[in-house]
Amino acid sequence: MELPRRSGVDRFLSHSPLAACDELAGAIRTDNYRAVVVYPFDPFTEIGPFLGYSKHVITAGPWVVGSLLRRAGLTVRIVQQVWNPGFKPSQAILDGKPIDLLAISCMNIHVGKAQELIRDASRMGADRPLVICGGPKYIYQPTDAWRGTSDCWPDLVVTGEAHVLISVLHKICGGRRGDETLAKACRRLRDDGELEGIPGLVYKTPGRRLQLVDTGVAQLSKTLERPFAVEGLALYERPSRRHGLSSAPMPLDEVGRRISVLITPGVTEGCTETCGFCPIPGRMQRSYRTSDHEFIKEDFIRVVESTGIRDFGLGDDSHFNSNYCEGFWAGMAAARHNGKPLQGQIFLGTEAVLAHVKKRMHVLSNAALGGLTTLWFGIETFNTQDLDKGQDPQKTADVFAELRRNGISPMAMTILFQGQGWRGTSGHPFGAADTVELLDRYGAAYMQMAHITASPGSRFYEGHFERGEVLSRAGSYVVEDRCFDGNRVTIDFSRGANPRDCARRQMIIIGAYWTFYNPGRLIRLLLKYLAERTPLRYQDVRLCSIGLGQTIISTIRYAPWIVALWRGPWARYSTTPELKVPVTRRHSIKLFVPLEKDQAVQGRG
Numbered sequence: 001m002e003l004p005r006r007s008g009v010d011r012f013l014s015h016s017p018l019a020a021c022d023e024l025a026g027a028i029r030t031d032n033y034r035a036v037v038v039y040p041f042d043p044f045t046e047i048g049p050f051l052g053y054s055k056h057v058i059t060a061g062p063w064v065v066g067s068l069l070r071r072a073g074l075t076v077r078i079v080q081q082v083w084n085p086g087f088k089p090s091q092a093i094l095d096g097k098p099i100d101l102l103a104i105s106c107m108n109i110h111v112g113k114a115q116e117l118i119r120d121a122s123r124m125g126a127d128r129p130l131v132i133c134g135g136p137k138y139i140y141q142p143t144d145a146w147r148g149t150s151d152c153w154p155d156l157v158v159t160g161e162a163h164v165l166i167s168v169l170h171k172i173c174g175g176r177r178g179d180e181t182l183a184k185a186c187r188r189l190r191d192d193g194e195l196e197g198i199p200g201l202v203y204k205t206p207g208r209r210l211q212l213v214d215t216g217v218a219q220l221s222k223t224l225e226r227p228f229a230v231e232g233l234a235l236y237e238r239p240s241r242r243h244g245l246s247s248a249p250m251p252l253d254e255v256g257r258r259i260s261v262l263i264t265p266g267v268t269e270g271c272t273e274t275c276g277f278c279p280i281p282g283r284m285q286r287s288y289r290t291s292d293h294e295f296i297k298e299d300f301i302r303v304v305e306s307t308g309i310r311d312f313g314l315g316d317d318s319h320f321n322s323n324y325c326e327g328f329w330a331g332m333a334a335a336r337h338n339g340k341p342l343q344g345q346i347f348l349g350t351e352a353v354l355a356h357v358k359k360r361m362h363v364l365s366n367a368a369l370g371g372l373t374t375l376w377f378g379i380e381t382f383n384t385q386d387l388d389k390g391q392d393p394q395k396t397a398d399v400f401a402e403l404r405r406n407g408i409s410p411m412a413m414t415i416l417f418q419g420q421g422w423r424g425t426s427g428h429p430f431g432a433a434d435t436v437e438l439l440d441r442y443g444a445a446y447m448q449m450a451h452i453t454a455s456p457g458s459r460f461y462e463g464h465f466e467r468g469e470v471l472s473r474a475g476s477y478v479v480e481d482r483c484f485d486g487n488r489v490t491i492d493f494s495r496g497a498n499p500r501d502c503a504r505r506q507m508i509i510i511g512a513y514w515t516f517y518n519p520g521r522l523i524r525l526l527l528k529y530l531a532e533r534t535p536l537r538y539q540d541v542r543l544c545s546i547g548l549g550q551t552i553i554s555t556i557r558y559a560p561w562i563v564a565l566w567r568g569p570w571a572r573y574s575t576t577p578e579l580k581v582p583v584t585r586r587h588s589i590k591l592f593v594p595l596e597k598d599q600a601v602q603g604r605g
C-alpha cells in the first residue's frame with residue numbers, strides 16, 4: 001500500500017532546514033559531538049545492471065545527511081561500506097574520542113549489513129552512541145528495524161527527509177542535562193514522550209514489550225534545499241580494510257580521483273504518473289518539487305573545480321514533468337564555465353518519462369548545451385495492457401532519435417511482466433527479445449531488464465504476498481530483503497503450481513542482456529565509432545563493453561540461483577514480511593490514507 005500522506009500545502013515545511021542547522025550550530029556547542037554516517041553495502045547484491053557500480057559512485061543520501069550535520073556544527077565522517085568493508089562503529093575514533101552518533105542511510109537490499117553495524121555499536125555497552133536509521137529501507141518499512149535481537153535495534157528511525165534529524169538534535173541538545181551524552185539524553189526524552197511532536201520518527205516505547213510509536217508523516221522541504229555537494233564530499237573516509245577511522249577525511253581531489261559519478265538529489269523530485277509497482281509518487285506525497293536552478297549550477301561547478309568530478313547522476317524521478325525544466329535548461333544552456341558552455345565540461349544523467357520528453361523535445365538542444373548527456377527512461381514494456389504511460393514503439397523511436405540528434409544517450413529500463421515470454425504472443429505482442437531488439441534498433445545506448453517485484457510502498461505490494469506469489473525460500477536461499485532488487489526473480493506467478501517457471505523467467509532476463517550486450521553488437525558499435533568519432537558513439541562503445549562485462553559475471557553469479565529456482569524446494573510468503581508489532585500512531589495531523597491496494601489493472605501512467 002502507498003504510504004499515508006499529508007495533503008495540500010501541509011505537505012511542505014514552513015522553515016528552512018539550512019537555517020535550522022545554522023541556528024543549532026550557533027546556539028549550542030555541537031562541535032563536541034562526533035557523528036559517523038554509514039552507507040551499508042551487501043556484496044550479495046552485486047548482480048545485474050549495477051554490478052561493480054557502487055565502488056565508483058558516491059550516493060546522495062549519506063552526503064546530504066552528513067553535510068547537514070556538519071552545517072549543524074558536528075564533527076562528521078562518512079563511510080561507504082563498499083570502500084570500508086571492515087569498518088566497525090565500536091572502533092571509530094574522531095578527534096580522539098568515540099563517536100556520539102551513528103547515522104545509517106540504507107536501501108532495503110543492504111539492511112542485513114545495517115543490523116551488523118548496530119550490533120557492533122552495541123558492544124560498547126552503556127557507551128553505545130545514539131543510533132539513528134533513515135533512507136529508503138526505513139521510509140517504507142520502519143518496523144523492520146526492530147527485527148532480531150535487541151542489540152541490533154536503533155534508538156530512532158527517521159521516516160522522513162534528513163531535516164527530521166536536525167529537528168531531533170534541536171530537541172536533544174536543548175533538553176540535555178549536565179554532561180549527558182547525546183544517546184542518554186535522546187533515550188530519556190524519547191521515553192518521556194518528548195519526541196512525539198516531531199513528525200517522521202518511529203521508536204520503541206519504554207519497557208520490555210516490543211511496541212513502537214510512530215509520530216506521523218514528516219513534511220517535505222518544498223524547495224529541495226540542501227548544502228552544496230562539496231560540503232558532503234569533504235567528509236569521506238578513505239577506502240581501506242581498517243576497523244577504525246583515519247585521522248582526517250580524504251582530500252577533495254582524492255575523492256575526485258576515486259569516483260566516476262556523483263549522485264545528487266534530483267533537480268526535481270516526484271512524479272505525476274501512478275505506476276502500480278512504483279512507490280515514488282506516494283513517498284513524495286504526490287508532490288512535484290523543483291530546485292533553484294542557480295543553486296544547482298553553482299553546486300556542479302563547485303564540485304568540478306574542487307574535485308575534478310564531471311559526471312553527475314541526478315536522483316530525478318521524472319524530470320521533464322513540468323514547464324520548470326524549460327527554464328532550468330535555458331539557464332543551464334546560458335551558463336558559462338571557463339568562458340564556455342557547460343556542454344563537454346560536465347556530464348549530467350537523469351531520469352524522465354518518455355511521454356513527457358516527447359511533449360518537450362524542443363528543450364533537448366538547451367539541455368545538451370547545459371550538460372545533459374544521458375537520459376534514463378522507464379520504458380518498462382511496449383505491451384500497453386500491462387502499463388501505459390505513453391511509451392509505445394513509435395514515440396520511443398521518435399524520442400530516442402531526437403535525443404541522439406542532440407548528443408544525448410537514451411537509456412532504457414524495462415520490466416518483464418506477468419505473461420510475457422521470450423517472444424511475443426497474442427496476449428503479449430512484445431516478448432523480452434522483441435523489446436530489446438526494438439530498443440537496439442531505436443538507438444538505446446543502455447538496456448536494463450528487471451523482473452516485476454514486490455516493491456514496498458507501492459500499490460501492488462501487498463497483493464503479491466496475499467496471493468501467495470512471493471517466494472520466501474528457493475533451494476538454500478532465504479528470499480529476503482537483499483533478494484528484492486528486481487534483478488532476481490522472486491515472484492512466482494503460478495502461485496506454487498509451477499515454481500520452476502521462475503527459473504525460466506530468470507533465464508529470459510539473462511537472455512535479454514545477452515541480446516543487447518554481446519560481442520557482435522560491441523564490434524558493430526566500435527566500427528560505427530571508428531567511422532564517426534563522436535562522444536555519443538564513444539559512449540555507446542563504453543556502455544556496451546561495461547554491459548558485456550556485467551552480463552558475463554552476472555550469468556556466472558546467477559547460475560546457483562537459477563539451479564535453486566529450478567530444483568527447489570520452494571516456499572512462499574503468505575503475508576507481507578514486515579515485522580508486525582503494535583504501533584501507536586501519534587498523529588496530530590489529518591492524513592490522507594490511500595485505500596487502494598493492488599488492482600486488477602497493472603497501473604496506468
Ligand code: B12
Pocket residue numbers: 045048049050053054058059060061062064065103104105106107108109132133134135136137139140158160161162163164165263264265266278279280313314315316317450455456485486487
Ligand atoms: C539515483 C537512484 C539510483 C542510482 C544510484 C543508487 C544509489 N545507491 O544512490 C542507481 C541508478 C545506481 C540506482 C540503482 C539501484 N536502485 Co535506485 N534509485 C535512485 C533514485 C531515483 C534516487 C535516489 C537518490 O539519490 N535520491 C536523493 C537522496 C538524497 O534521497 P535518499 O537517499 O532517499 O535520502 C533522503 C532521505 O531518505 C533521508 N535519508 C537518507 N538516509 C538517511 C539517513 C538518516 C540517518 C536520516 C535521518 C535520513 C536519511 O534524507 C535524504 C535527503 O532528504 C531512487 C528513487 C527515489 N526517488 O528515491 C531509487 C531507489 C533508491 N533505487 C531503488 C532500487 C531498488 C535500486 C536497485 C536495487 C535497482 C536494481 N534493479 O538493481 C539498484 C541498487 C544499486 C546499488 N547496489 O545500490 C529503490 C530502493 C527501494 C528501497 N526500499 O530501498 C528506490 C527507492 C527506487 C524505488 N523503486 O522506489 N538507483
Ligand code: SF4
Pocket residue numbers: 271272273274275278279280281317318353378389605
Ligand atoms: S513513471 Fe511510473 S515508475 Fe517512473 S517514477 Fe513515475 S510512477 Fe514511478
